[in-house]
Amino acid sequence: MSWDDKRIETWVGVMLRTGVLIAAAVVLTGGVLYLAQNRGPRPDYTYFHGEPARLLSLSGIGHGVMMLDARSIIMLGLLLLIATPVARVGMCIVGFLFERDRMYVAVSSVVLVILMYSLFFHR
């Protein structure tokens, strides 16, 4: 079995689509739950007031999902969606490793580090 760019890309394409469909299913589940629980007037988004702190961390969202909190489930789906391109870069690193292309293992790793920084360290 030989590794080439075409093969990496096919693999990545299938993974991306699967990830998106899973994320959309989670968001939809949370959305249906949310609409079943909230019958009031539409929320006001005219002025920015930020989201509650429990929705801004992985542990907060995880805890909310356990309690079947609708907004936390939607957020989980959104994070899964954000994770799909991150996973894509990760898979490219593996692919380039198989191809023994050291320069592009390094290039992909730089991109992955920037993504990780944005998701978990930047504030």
Added chain:
Amino acid sequence: MNELWFALILFFSSLLAGMLGALSGLGGGVVIVPLLTIAFHVDIHYAIGASLVSVIATSSGAAAAYVREGFSNIRVGMFLEIATTAGALVGAWLTTKLPTQTIGVVFGLVLLYSAYASLKKHHEGMTEKPDPLAMRLKLKGDLPTDDGVHTYVAQRVPLGFGLMGLAGALSGLLGIGSGAVKVIAMDQAMRLPFKVSTTTSNFMIGVTAAASAGLYWRSGYMAPSLVMPVMLGVLAGSLIGSKLLVKAQVRTLKVVFSIVIVAMGLEMIVNSVTGK
């Protein structure tokens, strides 16, 4: 308006935006922010958060189809993603600092430019000498065409890289895919074949958007109840749009969509300047 109606109207508006975006090749993200701010009076920060997520959904959702065509160049994409993701971080940081009016004006100008760029004839053919830097970075590839396989090599790599940094910053600042600027960087600056530029750009859009999405999430710009119908609508719309693409009149659609975008761009600039 109650929650259910609000969600349904948002869903169907986003579905239409996603469909038009896929059919015209401009992407759904570019109209989501004007739609939310102008029609639904949503604060631009929330609108950008919702748009960014939709951009990721569209890009990742369309990836499988683009791969099948076999035009995208994984090395060119990955190398340029260093510039776009770094730019996206700067752009997303700027969003937290700049006043709403400034973001509105920049957004309007980018909309006007995207409309212009989508109608402009693109460049084709490569006559110049390849950039030695491109050879060292393996920024080359083969393009299957009707009369055999053509080999191409990137040119003017530093210019392309710089433009990609700008594309990333705009993406992070405005929550759009900035596919128009990405295609210009590859097609005009680096002289890559047009099909390679557009398909590679689609691949890069998701990664670029993910770089600023993290920052938006942690800054509280992602309102789950607002993002939910928008993301699902744009995703469904873009999937329907790409299925319809085969039989659609692309040229007419592009013109119609460009007129819509110009109108939205002008409205955003006017609203921002008059402080509405």
